[in-house]
Amino acid sequence: MSGITYEDFLDLSYTPTETDLVCTFRIAPAEGMSMEAAASRVASESSNGTWAALHIDDTFTDMGATTFSIDGDTIRVAYPAGLFEAGNMPQVLSCIAGNIMGMKAVDTIRLEDCEWPEAIVEGYPGPQFGSGVRQEIFGVDDRPILATVPKPKVGLSTERHAEIGYEAWVGGLDLLKDDENLTDQSFNPYSDRLTESLAMRDEAQDETGEKKSYLINITAETNEMLERADEAASQGNEYVMVDVVTAGWGAVQTVRERCEDLGLAIHAHRAMHAAFDRVPDHGVSMRFIAQISRLCGVDQLHTGTVGLGKLANEDTVGINEWMRSDLYGLKDVLPTASGGLHPGLVPQLMDAAGGNLCIQAGGGIHGHPDGTRAGAMALRQSVDSVTEGVPIEEYAADHPELATALEKWGTETPR
16 A cells, blocks of 8 residues: 655646646645645645545556646646546536635635646537637628627516617617526516517518527526527527526536537626636636636637726736637637727727627617617727728718717726
């Protein structure tokens, strides 16, 4: 027999193999705990260690993680691929973002990034469409697709919700989007909202000659989500929306499988993400949430506004780059910029984030002095100004809806 202690999980000479999952953490050791001692405990607790020395025999399969790098407050940990069940994201999170978040050996710990080996990635489907939704659904590839949430975001009747959708669609937007907390309430039931909104969508398509669609929120208990996805597909919709963090990653994987059968794209809302990623020295990063979202197979994901909107700033550009990067053939994810956007911010947004994205504005459309349709026209005009290479103020001279929006909001960032 031999013994296993915390020190066995620290090896600064170790070189990760091509099948290891490598995770980067930032940690602050507890008082009286050295960085080396805390770092070894991270690897131990997140794999197969415990607080007491173990005595094992040769029937044991070593699935221990190894902390192989310490650089200031940043450590890197390598996990053998065999530690993880193929295609089981909840199990992966239970390892690398589970009990270690509550260890007394660290005052704070934050999972910043992961390097995913092909041995793990191959167990996940990735997106069905990814950024290809722009071309495959809407037939455009030279501009962002545009979306809005009716305002007030909850409390509208089904009829009024659909009417606002119609105004936004004919004004030039591509997508109507449910709010993250609008599901199947009595004031606006799911089935009625789906039917009436798609009827308005069809009218808007006929009037504009452009393809339109609807990000309808199916978030619920998992079996209910599947039934709602079936209903959306049966009525000719192209999308479902899921609050991926609150629904849970196992549920997201189940919905992804059903959407493959139905040919539906998945728009992922990140509600509750800040409970995990907003505190800069504890929890997990939005980059990590984006990574597991891509593996589980969403097609669009909210990633921030590069600091231009009303929400806290984050590494939007870096996250978007990762979601578009090569990952063993997995499709990319279309970033969605949302939260306090209006037409005057579009040039700055597209300069920072490019045109391969979805832009969603709420108050920046419906708060237009001339109403929703004019607000939608202004947002579309702001995008057109960028794609045509014309300064937005100059473009506004011939587009009164945009001129009114700029007069109201300018290019200021809301709070």
